[in-house]
Amino acid sequence: MFTVTRSVTQTLANRLAAYKQEGLLRQLRTANDSVDFCSNDYLGFARSATLKSAIQQADLTLTNARTGATGSRLLAGQTALADEVEQELAKFYKAEAALVFNSGYDANIGLLACLPKAGDTLLTDELIHASMIDGARLSYATRHRFRHNDLADLTSKLQQASQQEGQIFVAVESVYSMDGDMAPLVELVDLCDEYGAALIVDEAHATGVYGSGPNGQQGEGLVVSLGLQDRVLARVHTFGKALGVHGAAIVGPAVLRDYLINFARPFIYTTALPPHSLVAIRCAHEYIKQSPEASYQLHRLLTYFRNQVLDLLPATNWSNSQSPIQCLLVPGNANARAVAIEAQRMGLDVRAILSPTVPAGQERLRLCIHAFNTTEEIDRLITILQTSLGSHSTQ
Incomplete structure (x- = not known):
């Protein structure tokens, strides 16, 4: 056993050395x-003393709260606080329902892995985030990539997919994390309506930055800023970027929330967020409305x-x-x-x-x-x- 372990660790060391030689070695800073x-x-x-104080005060109001959730939401981790926060999030993001996940990565993995099924078609922009890519890889749907923000290429693939049986799903980011450019959401929802496809939008880098006000205040995301929330099946909002806390939520129809509770594995099999994180999410959304x-x-x-x-x-x-x-x-x-x-x-x-x-x-x-x-x-x-x-x- 010792010889096998040494062989494996040497292989790992060799791979890291090659990465370092190529100038690609990642290190924590x-x-x-x-x-x-x-x-x-x-x-x-994330550096706001006002938000930090609000979270601390909210923590003090929690009575009989545990420091941890102690289990998944389907076991010991379900609380009235979680339900209340999700109802507040649904109202904030102008959706029927919201479901909190431990991170945006978890949300995207769970959503794309469980929503498109075998026999369905999943069309993804070639520059979607790694979490969406990983979720798509776990799906049994047929997946095709379309060129970044290329409506003609998407149209061609929608035409092909419409000849097949099953549902069609299109997955994009509203603001892309590497280039910072935006998806043509108005045209995308029109295309999806034309071909009977369901649109999924990752709002990670639009949450807090864009919204219903003239300069993005409210921060409900790019979809809401364009008035398209009723034409998008699912939106993923993460709270660890502009909102300065942690966690994420998928918002959309109430039936989508029920479906995810039953089929999204990162939700089913993960210990839930602790009460502190839930009140931090609540405080961050209150703070953005006031600031x-x-x-x-x-x-x-x-x-x-x-x-x-x-x-x-x-x-x-x-x-x-x-x-x-x-x-x-x-x-x-x-x-x-x-x-x-x-x-x-x-x-x-x-x-x-x-x-x-x-x-x-x-x-x-x-x-x-x-x-x-x-x-x-x-x-x-x-x-x-x-x-x-x-x-x-x-x-």
């Missing part, structure tokens, strides 16, 4: 005091950043993004890493996204703009990029 142009804390809620200024500030800074890029870095290759996720393509792992390291050396938390996480030639800096950034910090970032990009090829 503790957050420091650098200026944040990296995190998904778009509204600054429209964060959304205003975020969108104001985003406009400032985009204008600076157009004026000072016009020849560089930026993704077509109007969201807080701004991506500068710097082809080549070595080039992208070098530019990021230079920014880090100057006190800015900027990260490179390297292949194979993105395709070779699509390496980039993934920059996130936040409500707590300042115009001075943005000016510093632009200046550092101007200098650094002059030393490293972006062609």
